[in-house]
Amino acid sequence: MTTTAERTAPGRRARLKFVLVLGGLTAFGPLSIDMYLPALPRMAQDLHAADATVQLTLSAFIVGLALGQLVLGPLSDSLGRRRPLLAGLALYVVGSVLCAVSPDAWLLVAARLVQSLGAAAGIVIARATVRDLFSGTAMTKFFSTLMLVSGLAPILAPLLGGQLLNWTSWRGVFVVLTAFGALLLAVVAFFLPEPSPVRSPLRLGQVMRTYARLALDRSFAGYALASGLLFASMFAYISGSSFALQGVYGLSPQAYSVVFGVNGVGIVLAGQLNGRLAGRVPERVLLLSGLLLGVFGGASVLVSVLFRAPLVVLLVSLFLLVSSIGLVMPNASSLALASHARSAGAASALLGVLQFVVGAVATPLVGLGGPGTALPMAATMAGFAVLALAAFLVLAREVTPATPDPPS
Structure with missing residues (x-):
């Protein structure tokens, strides 16, 4: 990816504002998914519901995130970013209030779906807004900065949720999420200008053609699949590591929390390293380096499990694979969006949806061997x-950032 065609980047103060606002929008997903996880057993007791029913609140949220991005991405290409974002944030606040006051589990599932549709606006429009504001190396650097939020939010959210439960009920967790959504709604309303002057027709046929064009674009597909498939390794780690490390290797819950946190810090550090190297090293080279690190880490995890290596070897291998996300995601996002300024919302939506869809496929594979083995998790990762x-080697090829979308 060349950098000669970069647009003028915002000044330092404006950049800090965008980091805070877009970082908050990026945190919607991790906070809304992870903050209430420590409260699931208590929720099942209070609502007199089966554990499986309460767990549907998580499934409903993930489904809503995927569907919401598919709708709101193209909508923001047509109407601009602000109006769909403000509507999504308002919907998130309403959904969070409904979660806090839900009298039974099934209404809570429905409320979580409403909440997730609003959260999808923050995730997909934040990524599209980065494409509106930056290009070339500046875009890659900004995505790397956002990895601070992407890496820290999953670490801090369960800890914050657990602390909240010390002095409030699970309903209080959703009250905090309501306040977070309301704060972001106010910030966006007063401090985030419309970043996208480009407008595309809002017609179903045109939207479907845009999605088809993106899916058939070899470079976009290569970058999107590379990030989505590596993100599936992350999903396998998230869904299987607690059972493997505690049930098979005997870590205590406290020790597992430390391991999970250290791996999250690895994502942050890799993302910041990527930001420093961007502009000195081509984004494709950085992306390839991250993918190779992920393959090495994944292979090391598999070998460690197969040959019963010492626990420290497995932990180092997990750290390498998880940290590779910090190199892959910023570069894959920047490269995938580089040639799609007019349809940045739709392109952002496909990037986000692919991560959740492939991750959803990976998650059940982790449990195929039962609770007594870590091999399915290792093989899946x-x-x-x-x-x-x-996917990167076969599909992705270098493109010129200035190449515009074809006319609508």
């Missing part, structure tokens, strides 16, 4: 890392 590298 290694396999998806290899597929991510293959």
Whole structure:
């Protein structure tokens, strides 16, 4: 990716404002998913519901995130970013209030779906807004900065949720999420100008053609699949590591929390390293380096499990694979969006949806061997890392950032 065609980047104060606002929008997903996890058992007791029913609140949220991005991405290409974002934030606040006052589990599932549709606006429009404001190396650097939020939010959210439960009920967690959504709604309303002057027709046929064009774009597909497939390795780690490390390797819950936190810090550090190297090293080279690190980490995890290596070897291998996300995601996002300024919302939506869809496929594979083995988790992580590298090598090719979308 060349950098000669970069647009003028915002000044330092404006950049800090965008980091705070877009970082808050990026945190919607991790905060809304992870903050209430420590309260799930208590929720089941209070609502007199089965554990499986309460767990549907998580499934409903993930489904809503995927569907919401598919709708709101193209909508923001047509109406601009502000109006769909403000509507989404308002919907998030309403959904959070409904979660806090839900009298039974099934109404809570429905409220979580409403909440997730609003959260989808923050995630998809934040990524599209980065494309509106930056290009070339500046875009990659900004995505790397946002990895601070993407890496820290999953670490801090469960800890914050657990602390909240010390002095309030699970309903109080959703009250805090309501306040967070209301704060962002006010900030966006008063301090975030419309970043996208480009408008595309809002017609179903045109939207479907845009999605088809993006899916058939080899470079976009390569970058999107590379990030989505490696993100599936991350999903496998999130869904399987607690059972593997505690049930198979005997870590205490406290020790596991430390391991989970250290790996999250690895994502942050890799993202900041990527930001420093962007502009000195081509984004494709950085992306390839991250994918190779992911494959090496995944293979090391698999070998560690197969040959019963000492626990420290497995932990280092997990750290390498998880940290590779910090190199892959900023570069893959920047490269995928580079040639799609007019349809940045739709392109952002496909990037986000692919991560959740492929991750949803990876998650059940982790449990195939039962609770007594870490092999399914290790094989899933290694396999998806290899597929991510293959998608990049086969499909992705270098493009010129200034190449515009075809006329609508």
